[in-house]
Amino acid sequence: MWIGWLVIMEEFDLQSLLSSNEKLLIYLLQSYAETNDIAIFILGNEDHLRTGIFGDLSAKDELLKIDKTADLSKLSVNKFKYDLEYSDAPLKVTLLSQRVGKVCVAKDVDSKPGPKNLLIMQMLQKQVVYLRHAIESISKLIIENRGLDDFIIKYPAANDETIDDLSENEGKALQKIKTMSTSNSSIISAIEYIDDNLDKRLTLDKVSSKVYLSDYYFSKLFKRETGLSFSVYLNARKIQKAMILLKETEKNVNEISDLLGFTRLSYFSQTFKKYTGYAPTKYRTEDGN
Template sequence: MVKLLIVDDEHIVIESLKFIIEKHVEGVEVVGTARSGREAIEKTLNLKPDVVFMDIHMPGINGMDAIRHIQASHKDVLFVIITAYEYFQHAKDAVNLGVFEYLLKPLNKHKVMKTLQDIHEVIYHKREIIKKEMMLREKIDKILPHVEGQFMYSQLFNSNIIKDITFYEEIFGMKLKKGYVMMAILEEIKLDKKEDNLKNSLVKQKFYDAFKMELKNACPCLMAPPLLDRVVAYIPVEEDADAYQIRNAAITYAKSIAKRLRPIVSIPYKIGIGKSYDIDYFSQSANEAYIAVSISNQDTVIHYEDVQLPSSSIDIYPASKEKMLIHKILTGNMEEALGVFEEIYWWMTGHYEMDVDKVKSKLIELLILIQRSIPQIMNSSSIIEENYLLQIVKINSMEELKLSYSNYLKTTILNLEDSKEKEIKGLITKAIKYIDKNLHKNINLNDVAEDMNMSYHYFSRFFKESIGKNFVDYLTDLRIQKSKEILKDVTVNIKEVCFMVGYSDPNYFSKIFKKVTGMTPTEYRNSVLSQGVI
């Protein structure tokens, strides 16, 4: 609905316009009237009309001045001048003010109707544009976090060199060519009870959310989704900014965030900050942020350049991370597996001072450990390992080495999941064949589990996850379906049908049959015969 305010010092003009609009114009509502320029200004503030019919000559503030006042605070309002005087200066002023139409008194009904129809189209067209813009903005707001996450994952795990950085700068609305990594890592808390673990997960999520909100409020930045025990952010800086000023600003941001988080979160954490680099060296800054946190003892916030590195760099190899990596590979959790590998790789680059050969040697050791830990269900496993060993020996770039190893882990997880899926399909096929073969017997879940060489409880869960229904329901449906086929043969009596599908009690068979089909076996047979179905 288009809202209209009529302004004229003649009562008859106002009533005439209201009559024309109410009788002949749809989609327009007269929300108010005014008899002077001052009253028009006041009512526009309160009623917020879409269009104002404004007389020029009125006592006090005239129409032109009233339009100027209203336009100062309501730029979207459309104006139609109504006047008994056809002066050139009035027309010129109207054009300068962007007035939509200029109507002369006495008002012509058809001219008024045409003007309002035109206004209606203009306003609704404008509203459609705004609506589409809002919908587009909503879609962008929904997509943007995913794009941000993918961009950060790409830098963390793939170490891709961005070819079209301008594209991402336009999307995120910030310069990205140079910046540094800030990393918050939560200290490990060992808990036994499931409810405590759940509570810990909720506390961690609360920390991630609070850290993200505070950092994004403090400065323009990009953030990766939470990775295991840490959250990673990239803070862009001006390309010609002074390194020392960047360092101090980064520490100020981090300390300010830590202060604001103190009353919100109780979980212990540390914030590490890497040096600023061109975005192509994102991983270097990430390595430094991780090293800063790993070496820091008491400080909650530590910059890499403030760390006193020991001569042997980081002494303790994170062996526990190897076990965690293998666990993530075996469970098919690709995202978390890459996150754990990232930590191991950061340790290696810091400990071996970016020596490619030493890092390469350590990665080969890790590769052999992974190979020994993966079940031998992947036929191509040994071929994959052999080909990759040859490939890794030829790599001389730290970035390429990291990217190559990440891709190897992805391939390994995908192949392992594919092999597991094939094995599951084979096992469930074997179970179904056993059930079909022994359907006439009084078999139960334990019989099938024993044939599959699985425990009763494990097979029960395995069967339901694979088939989508529990064993008893599946067996019942299968027996009823089989009995319906046999019942079509009138030479076989009901008792025989009962025994042929594995039931020993005809009364129980009839009860189950009716529960599933809504009919007794006899009623079903008669129904089939009456329909001529053989």
């Protein structure tokens, strides 16, 4: 949203939702954890705790300490490091069609994986699906009753955030994407969608909606996880594909530009040179890789 020259960003306030209606959702989580002998907690989109850890869990203190210095995004990979079995599910706000965080369930297990752990994992997977539906259903009623605006935080974007793309070094992007890695499920899904649709004219809002995140949060998360802004990554992948087409097919430059969703041949040529140092026709005839 623009007000004059000022960019106003909006973000859903998950903390406020969890605390609303006399902490109805919090009491639901507490009760379910105690009744089912599991631990339950909520993470925001940035993979930090938005609740306490309800229920008994030996690693509770350790996870709380980690959360203060780093995020818990790798918990599904490192679960046996903390002697626990774990499952999670994304939480979405129906009225926004956006992901706002995830509900997580965990249970103490033996340090060595075995058949018993598999049964526990399957149980947790069923429980987390139930909790996701319960939380989303109750959240919908709360939001409809109070109004969506009660849960939206609005604030001006910092100047450096609005010009992130201008400071990127496109020349290094092609090298960076070769070694890039992330364990964030939303970014993995976004990257897969981008890579499957390089022929389309993709936009930030279109891709962010595919992973149920707000434009603003998706942009920040993408940069944090990949080291590249969305636009630089998208162009780098298109140019990477163009390089293959130039070397391995007989398609002319105009055809390749169209195949990769560029609106103008001149813009494709300009972008190609920014990322590779070569004009497309020059790259085809030179040993440009």
